[in-house]
Amino acid sequence: MAGRLPIGSRIGAALAAPVSWLAMAIDAPLKLWQRVTGLGGMAAFFVAPNMLIFGVFVLAPFVINFFYSTTSGSAFFLADRTYVGAEQYARLLDCGSYLDPSTCREDLFWNAVNNTFWFVILQVTLLIVVSMITALILNREIVGRSFWRAVFFFPVLLSPVVVGLIWKWILQRQGLLNSVAVQFGFQPTEWLTDRFWAFSASITVSVWAHMGFFTLILLAGLQAIPRDLYEAAEMDGTRPGRVFWRITLPLLMPNLLVVLILALIRAVQIFDEVYVLTGGGPGTSTLFITQYIYEVGFASLLRNPGLAAAASIMMGAVLVVLTLIQLQIGRRGEKKGARE
Secondary structure, three states: OOOOOOOHHHHHHHHHHHHHHHHHHHHHHHHHHHHHHHHHHHHHHOOOOOHHHHHHHHHOOOOOOOOOOOEEEEOOOOHHHHEEOOOOHHHHEEEEOOOOOOOOHHHHHEEEEEEEEHHHHHHHHHHHHHHHHHHHHOOOOOOOHHHHHHHHHHHHHHOOOHHHHHHHHHHHOOOHHHHHHHHOOOOOOOOOEEEEEEEEHHHHHHHHHHHHHHHHHHHHHHHOOOOOOOOHHHOOOHHHHHHHHHHHHHHHHHHHHHHHHHHHHHHOOOOOOHHHHHHHOOOOOOHHHHHHHHHHHHHHOOOOOOHHHHHHHHHHHHHHHHHHHHHHHHHHHHHHHHHH
């Protein structure tokens, strides 16, 4: 009896036995595969599932979408569509002046392009400025710093549809903001039915919804800057503004680059919260490229999936260019840092 294991050990061994058998069953074919293909084959084995998912859900839809862009008609199945080559692209690019959407054959598309352009310029600029200011404040020793960081990041956790519904409830004519304004003797403002205010609201809501994520990136960059540099600058009597321009901003450039590219890509693809908030109106004042693609391809009675596919390919090309710019600037920064 002295040689018998304690009851706890025997139970543990019984529970571990199926796991060991399963591990042996998995190891046997893996060892055989490694002997046949070497370490490179093992890497390919583990990468293959991700590549399969990428092929099925990204690459294959892209190829199918490209074929759609070379066809015409309202049918969804490729076999029922007519091949027209680059006609859809020519239709989108047929303009007397690209600066005047009314001279374009697809004036709705160029209205969307124009709106998206100004949205990207204004929203990204405001987003970076607000995120930078917020990160600088949250990087200081303030009361309840962890609480305020959580507060600013909270909107990122919300669904874009929820964000749109919340702000629609606040900004509609009988909404919360106008109710408060009336209590103080002001006239109600048409936040969502006036072209200027609707566009401004779209920018503001988008900044509010996404600034927490970019603030977090900038805050991480600020915390990585050595404190010795600030202490040396303080001993030299350097003004705070000069410290920011000479120390903080140069050392924060890699994080700013990431924020800029991610913000640009997100702004070009804007759809969810704005669609819920304004539906693209009033008129076409908040119609952006992604909504144009959705409506032409699916929502319109005279749908044209080929035209929507061509527009999405063109938008994708813009995003690829932005990504290549990010990679190029990043490589230059790495080479410059290596030389220094």
